[in-house]
Amino acid sequence: MTAAWFVLTRLARDRSALIGLVLIALLVVCAVLAPVLSTHPDDVFELHPAERLQAPSGAHWLGTDRMGSDMYSRLLFGARITIVIGLIAVGASLAIGVPIGLVAGYYHGWLSDALMRVSDIFLAVPQVVLAIAIAQTLGPSLPNVILALSVTYWPWFARVVYAETRALQKEIFVESTAALGASPWRLTVLHVLPNIASPIIVRASIGMGFTILTAAALGFLGLGPPPPTPEWGRTIAESREFLPDAWWYAMAPGLAIFLTVMGFNLLGDGLRDVLDPRLRRRRTIRDG
Amino acid sequence: MSAALLELVDLTRHFPLRNAFGRRVGWLRAVDGVSLRVEGGETLGLVGESGCGKSTLGKTVMGIYSPTAGEIRFEGREIGRLERRERRAVARHLQYVYQDPGASLDPRWKVGPLLHEPLKIHTALSRAERDREVRAILAAVGLPDAHVDLYPHELSGGQQRRVGLARILTLRPRLVILDEPTSGLDVSVQASVLKLFRTLQSTFALTYVFISHDLSVVRAMCARIAVMYLGRIVELGATAQVFEKPRHPYTQSLLAAVPRIGGRRVTQDFALEGEPPNPRDIPSGCRFRTRCPLAQSRCETEEPVLRAVDGQTVACHYA
Amino acid sequence: MAELLAVRDLRVDFATDRGPAQVLDGINVEVGAGEVVGLVGESGCGKTTLARAILGILPEGAARIRGGAVHFKGRDLLHENPAVVNDRVRGRAITFIPQDPFTSFSPVFPVETQIMDLMKWKSPRAAEGARPAALGGRYPRERYRADREAVLDTLRAVQIPEPARALRRLPHEFSGGQRQRLMIAMALLPRPDLIIADEPTTALDVTIQAQILKLLRALVKERGVSVLFTTHDLGTAHEICDRVVVMYAGQEMEAAPTDAFFGRPAHPYTRRLLASVPGPGGELRDIPGEVPSLVAPPAGCRFHPRCDHATPECRELRPAPRMLAREHGVRCHHPVES
Numbered sequence: 015m016t017a018a019w020f021v022l023t024r025l026a027r028d029r030s031a032l033i034g035l036v037l038i039a040l041l042v043v044c045a046v047l048a049p050v051l052s053t054h055p056d057d058v059f060e061l062h063p064a065e066r067l068q069a070p071s072g073a074h075w076l077g078t079d080r081m082g083s084d085m086y087s088r089l090l091f092g093a094r095i096t097i098v099i100g101l102i103a104v105g106a107s108l109a110i111g112v113p114i115g116l117v118a119g120y121y122h123g124w125l126s127d128a129l130m131r132v133s134d135i136f137l138a139v140p141q142v143v144l145a146i147a148i149a150q151t152l153g154p155s156l157p158n159v160i161l162a163l164s165v166t167y168w169p170w171f172a173r174v175v176y177a178e179t180r181a182l183q184k185e186i187f188v189e190s191t192a193a194l195g196a197s198p199w200r201l202t203v204l205h206v207l208p209n210i211a212s213p214i215i216v217r218a219s220i221g222m223g224f225t226i227l228t229a230a231a232l233g234f235l236g237l238g239p240p241p242p243t244p245e246w247g248r249t250i251a252e253s254r255e256f257l258p259d260a261w262w263y264a265m266a267p268g269l270a271i272f273l274t275v276m277g278f279n280l281l282g283d284g285l286r287d288v289l290d291p292r293l294r295r296r297r298t299i300r301d302g
Numbered sequence: 303m304s305a306a307l308l309e310l311v312d313l314t315r316h317f318p319l320r321n322a323f324g325r326r327v328g329w330l331r332a333v334d335g336v337s338l339r340v341e342g343g344e345t346l347g348l349v350g351e352s353g354c355g356k357s358t359l360g361k362t363v364m365g366i367y368s369p370t371a372g373e374i375r376f377e378g379r380e381i382g383r384l385e386r387r388e389r390r391a392v393a394r395h396l397q398y399v400y401q402d403p404g405a406s407l408d409p410r411w412k413v414g415p416l417l418h419e420p421l422k423i424h425t426a427l428s429r430a431e432r433d434r435e436v437r438a439i440l441a442a443v444g445l446p447d448a449h450v451d452l453y454p455h456e457l458s459g460g461q462q463r464r465v466g467l468a469r470i471l472t473l474r475p476r477l478v479i480l481d482e483p484t485s486g487l488d489v490s491v492q493a494s495v496l497k498l499f500r501t502l503q504s505t506f507a508l509t510y511v512f513i514s515h516d517l518s519v520v521r522a523m524c525a526r527i528a529v530m531y532l533g534r535i536v537e538l539g540a541t542a543q544v545f546e547k548p549r550h551p552y553t554q555s556l557l558a559a560v561p562r563i564g565g566r567r568v569t570q571d572f573a574l575e576g577e578p579p580n581p582r583d584i585p586s587g588c589r590f591r592t593r594c595p596l597a598q599s600r601c602e603t604e605e606p607v608l609r610a611v612d613g614q615t616v617a618c619h620y621a
Numbered sequence: 622m623a624e625l626l627a628v629r630d631l632r633v634d635f636a637t638d639r640g641p642a643q644v645l646d647g648i649n650v651e652v653g654a655g656e657v658v659g660l661v662g663e664s665g666c667g668k669t670t671l672a673r674a675i676l677g678i679l680p681e682g683a684a685r686i687r688g689g690a691v692h693f694k695g696r697d698l699l700h701e702n703p704a705v706v707n708d709r710v711r712g713r714a715i716t717f718i719p720q721d722p723f724t725s726f727s728p729v730f731p732v733e734t735q736i737m738d739l740m741k742w743k744s745p746r747a748a749e750g751a752r753p754a755a756l757g758g759r760y761p762r763e764r765y766r767a768d769r770e771a772v773l774d775t776l777r778a779v780q781i782p783e784p785a786r787a788l789r790r791l792p793h794e795f796s797g798g799q800r801q802r803l804m805i806a807m808a809l810l811p812r813p814d815l816i817i818a819d820e821p822t823t824a825l826d827v828t829i830q831a832q833i834l835k836l837l838r839a840l841v842k843e844r845g846v847s848v849l850f851t852t853h854d855l856g857t858a859h860e861i862c863d864r865v866v867v868m869y870a871g872q873e874m875e876a877a878p879t880d881a882f883f884g885r886p887a888h889p890y891t892r893r894l895l896a897s898v899p900g901p902g903g904e905l906r907d908i909p910g911e912v913p914s915l916v917a918p919p920a921g922c923r924f925h926p927r928c929d930h931a932t933p934e935c936r937e938l939r940p941a942p943r944m945l946a947r948e949h950g951v952r953c954h955h956p957v958e959s
Contacts, residue, residue, distance in 0.1 A: 190406035193364055194469070195393030195423050208410045351826035458911065488663035488853055493897040494907035515826065518856075522899035545901075559831035561856030563898065564883050569835040569860045574828050577796050 024288040031284020037277030045093040052087035059242055067260050077262040080252060081242070085266050088244035092267065095245050096274060099160055099229045100222045106164035107171055107225075108218060114168070115175025116202045119183070130176060133169035141166045142228055149237040156239040159232050163225050174217050178210035212289035216282050223278030230271050246271050305378040306339040307509050308363070308396075308477055313337070313372035313382075315355075315362045319582060330582050332358040334533035335372070337608075340477065345503070345510040347524030347541065349517060349556070353581050355533040356513045360479045363511075364398040365389050376477070394424040397475040401482045403466025407454040413465055414450030420473045439468045442505055443498070463495065471506055479511045484519050496523060517560050521545055529553050532581055532589040539614030549614055549621040552590045588619070596620045624692075625847050626652040626675065626815055631689030633667075633674055635915075636682075642915040644670045646871040646923070647689070649942065652815065652847050657838065659862035659879075660851040663894075665912055667871040668851040672817050675849070676717055677706055694814070712743045716808040718818040722800035726792035733788035736807060740768040743811040775806045778840060798829040805837055815847045822857055834860045855898055859883055864948065867891050870913055870923040872939065877949040887945055887956040890924045922953070930955040 025031045049055050053075065062082030070077045076085035111133075118129040136144070148162035179202070182188055191205055232238050233247025241248065246267040253263035315333040318326045332355045340346050348356045361367050363374055365381070374382040381392050400406050407416055417436040421427055427435070437447055443464040454462055470478065480499070484492045496519065503510060514520050520527055520541070527544055529537040529552065537550040548554045555574035562568055576593045579585055585592050591601040598620070606617045633645040644667045652658045660668045673679050675691055677698060691698045693715065698706055719725045726735060741747075741760045746767055776784035779802040792800065801821060808816045818837070822830040838861050841848050852858050858865050858879075865882040867874050867890065875888040886892045896906045910927040913919050921938050925931040932954065940952045 186400050186402070186405040187408045189366065190398070190400055190466075191408065191419075193366060193393060193398045194420050194473075195390040196419070197390065197423075200423070205408050205411075209408070351828065460911065489855065490663060490894060490897040490908040492907075493899070493905045494909075496899065497905050497907060500905075517827065518899050521901060522903040522905060555828055559828045561854075561860045563856060563859045563895070567860050569831045569838070572828075572831040572835055574832070577798050577829060 021285070021288055025281075025284050028284050028287060030280045031287070034277045034280025034282075034284060037273050038281060041093055041097065041274055041277065044090050045097045048087075048090040048094055052084070052090045054084035054087045057083040057087050058091050058244055067256060067263070069260075070262050076266045077260070079249070079263060080256065083242075085262065088249070089246070089266055089270055092244040092246045092249070092270070093274075095156070095239065095243065096226055096229070096270075099156070099163065100226045100278075102160045103163035103167060103225045103229070104218055104221045106160070107167040107221065108214070110164070111168035111171025112175050112207075112214065115172040116179055116206065118172065119176040119179025120198060120202050120206070129172070133172045133176075136166060136169040137173070141224075142231055145228055145232060146235065146237060149232050154237050154240055156243070159229055159238050162232070163228060166228075167221060167225060170221065171214065171217060174213050175210060178213055179206055182206055182209055212285075216286045216289065219278055219285055220282035223275040223282070226278070227271065227275050305375070307342040307377060308338075308340040308511070309373075309375040310336055310338040310359075310363070311373040311375070313359070313362065313374060314370045315358055315367055316370045328582060331533050331584060332581065333362060334584075336530075336533075336535055338528060338535065338538070340509060340511060342476070342509055343507065344526060345512055345524045347520035347527035348511060348513045348530065349515065349520050349527055350530035351515060351556075351578060353532075353578060354530040355581070356530050357481055359530070360398065360481050360511065360513050364396065364479060365393070366398075391424070394473050395476045397470045397473065397478050399467065399470060399478060399480045399483055401485055402463070403470075403483075404454070404457075404459055404462025406466045406469070407462060409454055411453075412450065413452050413454070413457075416454075416465065417450070417469055417472055420469060424473055435472060436468075439472050442471065442502065443468045460491070460494075464498070467498070467502065471502065474506060475508070477509045477511065479513065481513045482515065483512075484514065484516060492519070499523070517557065529556065532578065532584055534589060534617065535608065535615075536590065536617045537614065538608065538616075543614055547614075549611055549616040550590075550618050551594045551596050551621075555593075588617075590618075624651050625654045625656075625694065626650075626849070627690075627692040628671065628675065629690045629692065631671070631674060631691065632687040633670055633679065634685045634687055635670075636685070637916060639916050641685070643918055644684075644871050644915055645674065646918070647939070648868070648871070648873055650849075650866050650873060650876070652849050654814070655842075655845045655847055657841060657848040657850060657861055657863045659858035659865040660849060660868065661853070661855060661858045661865055662868035663853055663912065665870075665915075666868040668853075668868055669819055671868075672717075672819050672849065672851055676715060676817055677703075677711055712739075713745075713811045714813055715815045715817060716811055716813040718801075718804050718808045718816060718821045720820040720823055722797055722804050722821075722824070725804060726800065728792055731789055731791055732795075732803060735792075736772055736788070736803075736810070737765070737769065739807060740772065740810060744768045744771075745810075745812040746771075771810060772806075775810055776803075778809075779803070779806045779836060781806070797825055798833065801825065801829075801833055802836070805833075805840070809840060809844065809846070812844075813846060815849065816841065818848055818850045820852055821850075823852070823854070830857070831860075837861065855883075855895065867894065870918060871915060872923050873952065874924065875951045875953075877946075877951075881946065881949050885949075887949070887951045887958075888953045889928050889930050889955070889957060892957060893927075930957070 025035055044051065060083065065078050065082035066080055068074055068078045074084050074086065076089065078084055114129050118126040144166045145162040148165060149158055152158040152161065188201065188205060192201055229238065230247030233245040234251045236248065236251065238245045238248050249267040250264050253260060256263055313333060313336045317330040317332055319328040319330055321327045336359060348359065350356045358367065362369050369382040373380055376392060376396055381389065384392065417439065418432050421432045421435060440447060440449065445461060445464050454465065457465065484495060487495060502508060512520060512524055524541050526539065527541050528535050529550065531552050537544060537548065537553045544553065545557065548557050558568060558572055560568065574593060579592055587603050587605050588601040591597040594601065600619055606619045608615045608617045611621055628648055628650040631645050631648045634641040635644050648671055650660065650671065660671065662668050686699060693710065698710060744764065746764050773784045776787060781787050781799060781802055795803065822833050825833060834857065850861055862879050864876065864878050866876040869890050875886065875891045883895065886895055893908045897908060899905060908927055913923060913926065919926050920936060922935045922940055925935040928935065934954050940954045942950050942952050943956065944950050945956065
C-alpha cells in the first residue's frame with residue numbers, strides 16, 4: 015500500500031499528471047453515477063421527435079440530438095461504454111501480450127523468435143486499419159469492437175515486456191536466483207514481472223487513451239455498437255448532417271473523447287516520470 | 303582414495319566465435335581440459351589473470367554454462383549432463399557466490415521472503431520451520447531478526463552482502479564457489495568479509511572453491527591453489543609450497559609481480575615481458591611459451607601435461 | 622625540497638539529496654619537484670575529488686569550493702584567471718592519467734588523430750598564444766613534423782612496439798595494458814611539471830600492473846616529472862611512491878616518506894589500515910565500524926568513532942599537523958610511538 019501511496023502523492027505534485035488524474039476520476043464518476051447525474055436518464059433509449067436538435071438550454075444543458083434525446087445524459091451513459099471498451103480491451107491485451115513477452119524474453123531460440131516475428135507483423139500494420147478490417151469482417155457490435163482492439167493492441171505489451179525481460183536477465187539477481195535452483199516459472203512470475211511492472215503500467219495507461227480513441231474511430235465509421243447505443247464516436251458521425259448549425263451535437267462528444275484521451279496520456283507520462291526516476295535513484299545510491 | 307566432493311575430469315568449455323553474419327569462424331577455448339579434485343572441507347584457490355577462464359570454469363561447474371566436453375562429478379555423480387529439473391535440484395548442495403552478493407537480491411523483495419525462497423524451492427518445510435531456519439542463518443551472519451522486514455535498498459552495502467550470503471546458506475550447501483568475492487573492496491572491508499567467510503566455513507562445514515586474481519587474499523584463505531593460464535591449469539599444490547617455491551615459470555612471474563610491503567620494490571626486478579595472448583588465438587604447444595624465459599623448441603610442438611614434482615603438480619617441460 | 626604543488630586547507634562540498642556532503646575538509650598536501658607522492662585512502666575518502674580539484678575539473682553545479690588554495694609554482698590556481706589556467710596549466714604543466722584506459726579514447730578515431738589533436742593544442746613547441754585560435758585553426762606544418770617525431774619517440778619510451786604502425790590503429794585494437802601505456806605517453810608529451818594519475822593500474826592484472834608501475838616510475842624519474850598518484854591499494858603505493866599521504870573521510874591523516882609510512886606509521890588509522898592487509902600467515906584484522914556519512918560527519922578527527930585511542934579532545938577538535946621527523950607529519954592528538 016505504501017508504494018501506491020508514494021506514487022499517488024508524487025503524481026499529485028506534478029501538475030500535468032494531476033490534471034490527467036482529475037480527468038480520469040471525472041470520467042469514472044460520470045460512468046458510475048450516470049443514472050444519478052443525468053437530467054433525462056430515459057432519453058438514452060427514448061425518442062422525442064418534437065424536441066430534436068435543440069440548442070443548449072436550462073432543460074437540455076448540452077442540447078438535444080436528431081432524435082430529441084438529451085445530449086448530456088447520453089454523454090454520461092456513453093462514458094460507461096468508453097470505460098468498458100478501454101478496460102476490457104487493455105485487460106485482454108495485457109493477458110495476451112505480457113505472457114508472450116515473458117516467454118519470448120526468457121527463452122532464447124526459435125520459439126522466442128517466432129513469437130516476436132508474429133508481434134512484429136501486427137505492429138507493421140497501423141492499429142486502426144487492422145481493427146477496421148477485423149470489425150468489418152465480424153460485424154458491428156460492442157463485443158466485436160473490443161475483440162478487434164484486443165487483437166491489435168497486445169503486440170505493444172509483448173514488445174515492452176520482451177525488451178524489459180531481456181534487459182533484466184543480465185541483472186545479477188536474476189542469474190543468481192536461477193543458480194539457486196529456481197524454476198523458470200518462479201523466476202519470471204515472481205522476480206521478473208514485479209520488476210518490470212512500472213513500464214507495463216505506463217504502457218497500459220497510455221494504451222487506455224489509445225484504445226478509446228481507436229474505439230471512437232470505429233464508432234465514427236459505423237463499426238461500433240449499433241444505435242441507439244450512446245457511443246461517442248458514432249454520435250459525432252451522426253452530427254455531420256446537421257453541421258454547422260447544430261454545433262453542440264459534434265462538440266460535446268468530441269470534447270469528451272479529447273479530454274478522456276488526454277487524461278490517460280497525461281497520467282501515463284506522469285507515471286513514467288514517477289516510476290522510473292525512483293528506480294534510477296535507487297541504483298545511484300547503491301553505486302555511491 | 304575415496305570419492306572427492308567435486309571432481310573435474312578434462313572439463314572443457316568452448317564458446318563459438320561468430321562473424322557479423324552469424325557464421326562460426328572459430329572457437330574461444332575458455333576452459334580447455336581442466337582436471338581437478340576438491341576434497342570435503344578444504345578451500346581450493348583458483349587464481350589467474352583476466353581471460354584465463356577461471357570464472358568460466360566456476361560457472362560451468364555451477365551449471366550456468368553447459369560443458370562442451372569432460373565430466374563434472376559432484377559427490378561421485380556426473381552433473382554436467384543432467385536434465386534441467388534434476389540439475390536444479392543439485393543447486394541445493396552446490397552454490398555460487400557472486401562478486402557482490404548484495405547485487406544478487408531482488409530489489410522488490412523484502413529480506414524475509416528472499417531468505418525463505420531457497421527453502422521453498424528445495425524443501426517441503428512448513429512456514430514455522432522455515433522461519434526458525436531463517437532466524438538461525440541471520441544470527442550466523444550477524445544480522446538482527448528485525449531485518450526481515452526491510453528491503454535490500456534499506457540496508458548498507460555490508461548488510462546486503464550478509465543477506466546475500468545468508469540466502470545461499472539457508473540451503474546448507476556442501477560446496478560454495480566464491481567468484482572474486484573481494485574484488486573492488488577496500489582492504490579494511492576485505493578483511494572483515496574474509497573473516498566472515500572463515501567463520502561461516504567452520505559453522506556450516508563448507509567447502510570453498512575460491513576464485514580470485516588477488517594472490518595475497520588466496521594465500522590467506524586457501525590451503526591449496528590451482529594456477530590457471532589460458533584455459534588450463536599450469537600448477538597445482540599446497541599454497542605454502544607454491545608460494546615458497548613456485549615451479550612453473552608463469553607462477554613465478556605472477557608471484558614476482560605482487561608488491562611486498564616493507565621490502566624492496568618488486569617492480570624493480572620484474573622481468574616478465576608482454577601480455578597474455580588472445581584466448582581466441584592460443585599458441586601451439588605450451589601456452590606460456592611466447593612469454594616464457596625457459597622456452598625451447600620442444601615447447602612449440604609438445605604441450606606439457608601436469609606432472610608431479612616434489613609434491614606439486616606442474617605443466618612444464620623444464621620445471 | 623622545493624614545493625611544486627601545495628594544497629592548503631582545501632574544503633569542497635558536493636550537493637546531494639540529503640544536503641551538502643563535506644567531501645574535502647581542510648586538506649593539506651604537498652608535492653615536491655620530481656617527487657612521486659601517493660594519495661592513499663579507501664573509496665569515498667575524497668582522493669579523486671582532490672585530484673579533480675587540482676586539475677580544476679570538478680563537476681560544475683554539484684561541487685562547491687568552500688575555501689583553501691591550490692598553489693602551483695607559486696600561483697593559486699583557484700583564484701587565477703580561468704583562461705590562463707586552461708591555456709598554460711591544465712593539460713600542459715599538469716597532465717592527467719585516468720583510471721580507465723578503456724573509455725578514455727574515442728572509439729571511432731585512430732589513435733594518431735587523437736594524439737595529434739592533443740599536440741595541436743598542448744605541444745611544448747607551441748608558443749603560448751601562438752596556438753590555433755579556433756577548433757578549425759591551422760596546425761603549422763613544421764611544428765606538426767616535430768610534434769609527430771616527439772610522439773613516436775614517446776611511444777618508443779613507453780614500449781609500444783612499431784609506433785608508426787600503432788598510431789594508425791583504433792583504440793579497441795590495443796589491450797588494456799597498451800592503452801594505459803598510450804595514456805602515459807599522452808601525459809608525458811606536453812612535458813608537464815606534474816602528472817596526476819588517478820588509480821591508473823586498478824583495472825589491470827597484476828603482471829601488467831607491475832610492468833606499468835616499473836615503466837611509469839622509470840620515465841618520470843628520468844624526466845624529473847612529479848606525480849600525484851591516487852590509489853586504494855597499499856602495495857601499489859609502496860611500489861611507486863617516494864612519499865605517501867593517507868586520507869580518511871576527506872581529511873589527511875598522515876604524510877610520510879614511503880619507508881617511514883610503511884615501517885613506522887604513527888596515526889592509528891594508518892596502523893589499522895596496514896594491519897588489514899592479509900599477512901602471509903593468513904591473519905586478518907579488519908577495522909570495526911563503517912566510514913562515516915559525509916553529510917553529517919563526526920566533529921573533530923573524523924576517525925574518532927572507530928579509533929581505540931580516541932579521547933574527548935578528539936571528538937571536539939581536529940588535531941593540528943605535528944611533525945614527528947623530517948617530512949613525517951601526522952594529524953593525531955595521540956600518535957603511536959614506534
